[in-house]
Amino acid sequence: MSAGKQLNVQVQGKGARNVNLSIRKIVMSGILGAVSILLGVTGLGFIPVPTPAGHATIMHVPAILGGVLEGPIVGMLSGAIFGIFSFLRATSPMFTDPLIAIFPRLFIGVTAYYAYVATKRINPILAYVLAGAVGTATNTILVLGMASIRGFFPASVALSIGVLHGVPEVIVAAILVVVLGKGLERVRGAQGDVIETDDDL
Amino acid sequence: MELTKDITLGVYIPRKTTVHQADPRSKILLTILLITLLFFIKTYTAYGVYALFALFLVWISQIPLGYAVKGLKPMIPVLIIMWIFQLFLQKPDHAQVIFSLGFLEATDVGLRMGTLMSIRVLLLFLITTILTMATSMVELTDGIEALLKLFRKIGVPSHELAMTMVIALRFVPTLAEEMEKIVKAQMARGVDFDRGNFIQKTAKVFPIFLPLFLNAFKRAEDLIIAMEARNYTGGGGRTKMRQLRMGPADTKAFAAVLLFTLILVAVIRLFPPPIQI
Numbered sequence: 001m002s003a004g005k006q007l008n009v010q011v012q013g014k015g016a017r018n019v020n021l022s023i024r025k026i027v028m029s030g031i032l033g034a035v036s037i038l039l040g041v042t043g044l045g046f047i048p049v050p051t052p053a054g055h056a057t058i059m060h061v062p063a064i065l066g067g068v069l070e071g072p073i074v075g076m077l078s079g080a081i082f083g084i085f086s087f088l089r090a091t092s093p094m095f096t097d098p099l100i101a102i103f104p105r106l107f108i109g110v111t112a113y114y115a116y117v118a119t120k121r122i123n124p125i126l127a128y129v130l131a132g133a134v135g136t137a138t139n140t141i142l143v144l145g146m147a148s149i150r151g152f153f154p155a156s157v158a159l160s161i162g163v164l165h166g167v168p169e170v171i172v173a174a175i176l177v178v179v180l181g182k183g184l185e186r187v188r189g190a191q192g193d194v195i196e197t198d199d200d201l
Numbered sequence: 202m203e204l205t206k207d208i209t210l211g212v213y214i215p216r217k218t219t220v221h222q223a224d225p226r227s228k229i230l231l232t233i234l235l236i237t238l239l240f241f242i243k244t245y246t247a248y249g250v251y252a253l254f255a256l257f258l259v260w261i262s263q264i265p266l267g268y269a270v271k272g273l274k275p276m277i278p279v280l281i282i283m284w285i286f287q288l289f290l291q292k293p294d295h296a297q298v299i300f301s302l303g304f305l306e307a308t309d310v311g312l313r314m315g316t317l318m319s320i321r322v323l324l325l326f327l328i329t330t331i332l333t334m335a336t337s338m339v340e341l342t343d344g345i346e347a348l349l350k351l352f353r354k355i356g357v358p359s360h361e362l363a364m365t366m367v368i369a370l371r372f373v374p375t376l377a378e379e380m381e382k383i384v385k386a387q388m389a390r391g392v393d394f395d396r397g398n399f400i401q402k403t404a405k406v407f408p409i410f411l412p413l414f415l416n417a418f419k420r421a422e423d424l425i426i427a428m429e430a431r432n433y434t435g436g437g438g439r440t441k442m443r444q445l446r447m448g449p450a451d452t453k454a455f456a457a458v459l460l461f462t463l464i465l466v467a468v469i470r471l472f473p474p475p476i477q478i
């Protein structure tokens with residue numbers, strides 16, 4: 001059990017309900033959000049792939065890791081930071097629309113978390129692979145789905161972009177999440193499994 | 202490979218204009234309103250009116266238009282591809298073919314949807330750019346926190362969410378510095394980041410990512426301990442050094458946007474779209 005778990009911050013404003021967001025969740029989401037932003041501004045978050053748009057993104061990987069290692073709330077918050085940033089510094093026409101840039105990103109870490117928890121008992125490596133794949137698929141499907149609803153592409157085009165872009169992104173993210181998850185697990189081993197003690201969601 | 206040099210997070214341009222002096226809360230609210238308005242526009246006339254207002258905002262906020270448009274450059278090729286997709290692939294039953302290239306048929310509906318979509322993207326970009334160029338990141342975060350506070354009663358942890366954003370912004374330069382060290386260390390070991398095909402290039406990402414994430418998590422653990430040691434207890438009872446106050450600039454801003462909204466609604470009503478899309 002980590003130190004952050006023992007000291008949950010209880011916030012009590014005037015007449016406000018208790019709002020529970022531990023220091024651990026605030027800090028982890030913030031730093032993972034920072035990694036996302038960093039990958040965006042340095043261009044390291046884009047992997048050149050021979051497709052029309054030119055690159056596959058891995059900027060959403062911190063949100064997946066946040067979900068897998070720290071639970072769905074951290075996954076959602078780090079995804080939100082990634083979304084807000086991609087809206088404020090849009091590099092693709094789609095992301096000038098906040099409904100496409102921010103909204104889908106909230107769910108990356110959440111679905112990754114549930115994919116991980118559901119399969120962890122069967123095989124931990126497989127669980128990481130699935131979390132990476134599911135989180136990435138959430139990003140791709142929701143972004144392109146929203147883009148076609150908002151009239152950026154016809155649905156048929158969105159589908160083919162999804163396959164063309166989604167497949168390399170899913171593969172890269174799945175491998176990255178396994179490698180990073182396993183590596184981080186070893187370092188964080190002494191702290192125990194954070195997810196199992198995560199009892200407030 | 203100098204990574205830290207290229208990092209500009211905010212694109213804030215300090216000036217003393219009404220737009221700059223307005224409270225970040227009103228700026229965020231009005232930006233949301235302006236973006237929402239864009240979604241209801243379906244005619245060129247209404248877009249024209251909107252563009253005039255956007256240019257008026259650029260003018261009074263003294264933002265160099267050339268600088269604002271520079272951010273648009275990487276979007277243009279993708280935007281053109283998207284326009285071509287719309288032109289040839291929008292085929293509802295009532296659409297009429299304008300011309301055909303082999304098996305591809307361009308329709309009037311496609312042309313209209315593609316063009317309207319492109320104008321919408323340009324205007325969305327312009328509105329967001331005005332917000333980020335006339336508001337510093339600190340003000341933006343303060344504004345978001347203050348606006349979220351309205352939802353505190355239903356359980357939204359406004360201060361904590363703002364703190365998360367502040368931490369993210371604060372750690373980008375720190376992590377960038379670390380990443381630069383990692384990249385240089387790997388280059389010293391002979392990794393050539395520019396060469397190789399897609400798979401080889403992807404494989405080279407791993408020796409950067411693993412140390413980067415390890416460092417990030419280590420920093421996070423340190424910060425957690427530091428914050429706990431200082432007894433950080435969130436937003437309850439906290440006071441702020443910079444107080445947000447509404448002033449005459451906000452009255453002007455609200456009045457201008459309200460007037461514009463009324464004009465826009467009138468234009469949308471008076472000039473309905475000629476073809477159904």
